[in-house]
Amino acid sequence: MSLYDLAIAPFQDFVFMRRALAAVFALALGSAPLGVLLTLRRMSLAGDALAHAVLPGVAVAFIVFGLSLPALSIGGFLAGVLVVLAAVWVSRYTDLKEDASFAAGYLVALAAGVLLISSHGTQIDLLHILFGNILGVDRVGLVLVTGVSSVTLVGLALFYRAFLLESFDPAYLRSITGGGGLFQFLFLMLVVANLVAAFQVMGTLMAVGLMMLPAVSARLWHAMLPAQLLNAALQALLAGYAGLLLSYHFDQPSGPVIVMCSGALYALSLLLAPQGWRGRRKAHLHAEAVAQGHLHHDHEHHSHLH
Template sequence: MRRALAATLALALGSAPLGVLLTLRRMSLVGDALAHAVLPGVAVGFLLAGLSLPALSLGGFIAGVVVVLGAAWVSRFTDLKEDASFAAGYLIALAVGVLLISSHGTQLDLLHILFGNILGVDRDGLVLVAGVASVTLLAMAVLYRAFLLESFDPGYLRSMSGAGGLYQVVFLLLVVANLVAAFQVMGTLMAVGLMMLPAVSARLWHAMLPAQLLNAAAQAVVAGYAGLLVSFHADLPSGPVIVMCSGALYAVSLLLAPQGWRGNRRRAAMPPL
């Protein structure tokens, strides 16, 4: 439980701020697409080395990078938009990964990879998650202004530095790395939960980006801690319960946040000037 809690908190601090930037770029579903896109690489790593953490992580990262570069190439040289190319890539990758694992493994192996086993996180898994979270926070601190410009006005960033595309690739690689780390904890199907739900909730509370980043990280930490406690005492799978706790915070935000239902009702009730 101590390792599971440490891994969950590290994952929350590293992935939730990335989710905020994804929502700003209107790429919320790209996180879900990339979470599924790592599956064929994980499957190949499983076939070659079994449930070996380095093999699964390296395979998942390579698969995610291939999908990112492939989607970028398709959107650049064809009429398809980036979201459509990501959707096509993730569907193909998900199907290939499930087929590979199903044909060469057991149902337990498939369930372990799809839904994770947070209570089975060992020392190596904890080091991986903590390392990815540390690199992510450091990269966001160093490249914060570039990520901000690339999110709001990528054309201006390209005209000023000519490296807008490079920052986009670096950002997506950070997303892939966090999803690979999250799959060790929550599985490929649940990995995106702590990344996107707190980020969407945070946008309902704040208009300023720094406040959204802090709020998203705080909500992810609370959801991870509460989800572990509930799953332990109720004897339920930890990954889905953590995501459900994030969903509960999202529901509260929809009702009470300034940009949610209550805030909109208050603004609608105000008399016009």
């Protein structure tokens, strides 16, 4: 089998593969940079929490409208917004931090969503919603995913400085704009929108994979934020492309395979990146060599004095 048959022919021959590739590329470009900003805010688990938080809204929409993508998306987005508002309210008016309130909210939401879908649908419906069906993306789904990705990139370009200030020094942002809470809410809405767009492709359990794994991995390679954003997007694109090919050739579910490919890139980063094992070991050995050189120099200097 030639390289063309392995890497290009599936997308050349099948429309559903081309749509799946376009959808996963759009998700990669929109969600991976958001993941970098989430890690910057020390909110890595908030993405996972919000991915599960959309499930009750999806479940209610499924019960009322069936497998209607617009209805499922609206229901999921509204559920995510409610969880965000609840988490912000809890962190502001109680002693709980945002991460704790997000964790409590997503556990309840996940359980409620699974129960609702299980009691009103089939096992296949539940599996599609939990794990997605990227090879079944239709024209409407592709428009939704690309639209959310486009809005996300425009939003990041317009509010980049505000999002950074809100991450590093929210008190200063509020002092100069009076709207720090607004920018936090806008950022979390972009996260929710991307997770809602991802759920029909990756499923609610896998949706956060392309958002967080490339972002965490990128931080091991670069100290500068723009480089992290670019690295995360490139890793997400590569994982999406490789995952689709592997799932096609080995007849495996696409969402989990894409996440596993992203996990493989993360593992390589842990070993090879400057902030990973090899880089830290090299820096440690260099520090030891410098220290030994200083000791040897001090010993010679001491001997010369005597």
